[in-house]
Amino acid sequence: MGQAWDFASVFANRDALIAGAIGSLRLFAICLVLGLGMGLVVGLGRYARTLWINIPAAIFVEFFRNTPVLVQILWFYFALPILMPFEISPLSAAALGISLNTAAFSADIYRGGIQSIERGQWDAARAIGMSWGQAMRRIILPQALKRMTPALTNRAIEAFKMTTLASAVAYVELLQQGKLIASLNFNPIEAYTAIAVIFFVILWPLVQLTYALERRLKRSE
Amino acid sequence: MSILRVRALTKRFGANEVLRGIDVDVARGERIAILGVSGSGKSTLLRCLNFMELPTSGRVEIDGKPIGSERGKSIVYRENELAAVRQKAGMVFQQFNLFPHMTAIGNVMEGLITVRRQSKPEARARAERELARVGLADKAETYPAHLSGGQKQRVAIARALAMDPEVLLFDEPTSALDPELVGEVLTVIRSLAEEGRTMLLVTHELGFAYHVATRVIFLSDGLIHEQGTPDEILKNPKAERTRAFLASHRQFSF
Numbered sequence: 496m497g498q499a500w501d502f503a504s505v506f507a508n509r510d511a512l513i514a515g516a517i518g519s520l521r522l523f524a525i526c527l528v529l530g531l532g533m534g535l536v537v538g539l540g541r542y543a544r545t546l547w548i549n550i551p552a553a554i555f556v557e558f559f560r561n562t563p564v565l566v567q568i569l570w571f572y573f574a575l576p577i578l579m580p581f582e583i584s585p586l587s588a589a590a591l592g593i594s595l596n597t598a599a600f601s602a603d604i605y606r607g608g609i610q611s612i613e614r615g616q617w618d619a620a621r622a623i624g625m626s627w628g629q630a631m632r633r634i635i636l637p638q639a640l641k642r643m644t645p646a647l648t649n650r651a652i653e654a655f656k657m658t659t660l661a662s663a664v665a666y667v668e669l670l671q672q673g674k675l676i677a678s679l680n681f682n683p684i685e686a687y688t689a690i691a692v693i694f695f696v697i698l699w700p701l702v703q704l705t706y707a708l709e710r711r712l713k714r715s716e
Numbered sequence: 717m718s719i720l721r722v723r724a725l726t727k728r729f730g731a732n733e734v735l736r737g738i739d740v741d742v743a744r745g746e747r748i749a750i751l752g753v754s755g756s757g758k759s760t761l762l763r764c765l766n767f768m769e770l771p772t773s774g775r776v777e778i779d780g781k782p783i784g785s786e787r788g789k790s791i792v793y794r795e796n797e798l799a800a801v802r803q804k805a806g807m808v809f810q811q812f813n814l815f816p817h818m819t820a821i822g823n824v825m826e827g828l829i830t831v832r833r834q835s836k837p838e839a840r841a842r843a844e845r846e847l848a849r850v851g852l853a854d855k856a857e858t859y860p861a862h863l864s865g866g867q868k869q870r871v872a873i874a875r876a877l878a879m880d881p882e883v884l885l886f887d888e889p890t891s892a893l894d895p896e897l898v899g900e901v902l903t904v905i906r907s908l909a910e911e912g913r914t915m916l917l918v919t920h921e922l923g924f925a926y927h928v929a930t931r932v933i934f935l936s937d938g939l940i941h942e943q944g945t946p947d948e949i950l951k952n953p954k955a956e957r958t959r960a961f962l963a964s965h966r967q968f969s970f
Contacts, residue, residue: 618768619813619872623827623879624803626795633830637817 504680505689508672515672516693522658522668525590527651530597537598538605539631552602559599565660568592572664589661597654604646608639641712648705652698669693717780719744719882719914720765720805725774726938727760734760736938738774742883742916747909749925749946750918752935753961758918761935762885765916766805767798778804779882803831806881810888812868814860820871821847821856827879846874850904866897870904877908884908884915891920922965926950934958 505512540552559567572588583591612635620630662671669690677686720742727735734757742748752758763769765776767783770793776783783801784791815823824843828834834842847853850870860868869889876884886905890898902924909915909928919925925932925946932949934942934957942955953959 613813615809615811615813616815618807618809619815619875621768621799622766622802622807622809623875624799624831625827626799629830633826634815638815641817 498684500685501680501682502685502689504682505676505685508676508679511672511676512669512689512693514667515669518661518666518668518671519655519658522586522589522593522661522666523655525586526593526597526654526658529590529594530654531601531647531650533594533598534601535605537602538609541602541606542609556599556602559595564592564596564657565663567595568660568663585661585664585666588664589658589666593654593657593660596657597650600653601647601650604643604650605639608643608646609635611642612638644712645705645709648701648708652701652705655698655701656694717744718742718777719779721775721777721780722765723775723777725761725764725776726772727757727764727769728772734938735764735771738938738940740933740940742914744914745912745930746914747928747930748916749929749932750916750935751920751922751925751932751949751961752941756935757938758935759887762807762887762916762918765883766802766807766885767793768802768807799831803827803879804881805883805885806876806879807885807887808869808872808876808889810891812860812865812872812892814863814868814871814875816860819857819859820852820863820867820874823860823871824874824878827875831879842878843874846878847871849877849907850874851900864897865893866900869893869901873901873904873908882914884913886915886917886919888918888920920965922950922962934961936961 537552537555540548541556543549543552568589568591571583571591572585575588576582609631616634616638617630620634625633658668659670661668662674665671673686673690676689677683680686718741720740722738722740725735725738726733738761740748750758750761760769764771767776771791773791775791778801783797784793786792814820815826818826821840821843824846825836825839828839828842829836832839844853844856847856850873852867852870852874855863855867855871860871863871873889889905890901893901898921902921905915905917906924906928917925917929927946929946931943932946933940934949934953934955936957942949942953942958949958950962953962
């Protein structure tokens with residue numbers, strides 16, 4: 496089958512692609528801060544021995560780990576406004592879905608990282624009179640975060656790829672713009688190839704950075 | 717007056733009764749060596765004195781002040797009360813437990829800055845003095861990973877000293893060290909003894925206990941089995957178990 500590649504028609508729509516890239520990055524930035532931030536709170540909750548903190552945190556993690564992000568985004572966008580007296584923008588719906596999913600997965604990373612710190616570190620911190628919070632902030636978390644960095648970077652990469660799900664509610668991001676270009680120019684092959692290449696070009700250096708980080712952490716242990 | 721009073725202290729982990737009723741008074745300046753076979757409750761006793769473990773029952777008084785408040789039959793311990801107690805009873809661990817992400821001086825300054833809210837220059841000056849006292853002034857900027865075991869333990873001692881503890885608790889401070897590094901740590905501990913500091917020391921170094929301790933306590937099955945001066949306990953023990961313990965420790969001496 497002879498396919499005449501026509502990337503000129505994609506390039507002609509570069510303004511739309513740039514707008515899409517900005518949309519993707521904006522959504523990603525929101526999800527990264529919200530997701531990893533909430534993840535820390537939930538992860539600390541999972542670590543707590545108090546049951547009325549531990550159990551809700553566990554339910555949160557299990558719920559959002561075991562439901563598809565796409566379903567959550569659609570639910571927040573189409574179902575929530577029926578139940579609640581307010582409209583929700585495509586950006587908010589997508590940010591909510593991806594952030595909650597990222598929070599659920601990163602919560603387990605935080606919990607595992609905190610648990611990996613030796614008991615003796617807690618002992619030493621408490622022995623000089625530190626409270627639980629002081630020990631966590633000054634002694635445990637700095638060490639745990641270092642160990643968690645590779646896993647958290649992985650989560651960040653996943654979150655970036657998940658931003659394409661926002662196209663389901665017509666949020667202007669890369670995939671949404673690709674769809675638009677494909678439908679206007681009847682060039683789905685070129686349009687979607689271009690989108691994939693853009694993602695690869697943004698993510699590949701990030702992934703290399705993770706590898707470098709992992710190597711550096713191994714050396715310093 | 718005694719700096720530390722322990723009355724009917726017990727500690728249970730599940731069905732395992734580790735301490736079965738300890739009474740002890742520690743006078744200011746006393747140096748008590750605690751001996752006993754492993755599992756006799758030595759470390760647990762030490763950890764109950766600074767409330768790293770909460771006693772199952774019994775009372776601990778520090779400086780005449782009972783710790784915890786009675787609520788019916790049980791005793792309730794508030795977290796900030798215990799944090800204050802732990803500063804009075806500094807602890808040195810078998811495994812050193814230095815903070816690996818901080819330099820030697822960072823380790824010593826940490827309590828002063830985070831707990832005591834001292835300014836950085838003030839904390840640094842104090843930490844420098846404590847490091848010099850344990851002979852490590854030149855290692856201030858070194859991370860624990862680059863220190864020998866003996867040096868790590870001396871930093872840990874400096875870290876405890878920086879908080880101005882009234883009692884020092886040593887939990888087998890030389891057990892994790894290579895034999896050639898034991899001496900430098902014991903020398904530091906002896907210099908603290910000579911300053912007249914109050915200390916309780918769980919140790920297997922009988923010779924050190926003999927020369928440095930003012931009193932020796934032999935624990936067995938969670939109870940004080942025998943106690944007295946180093947001469948009484950280490951040279952002329954009366955109880956059969958104490959004799960057996962000392963004999964097994966001296967099996968290969970020459």
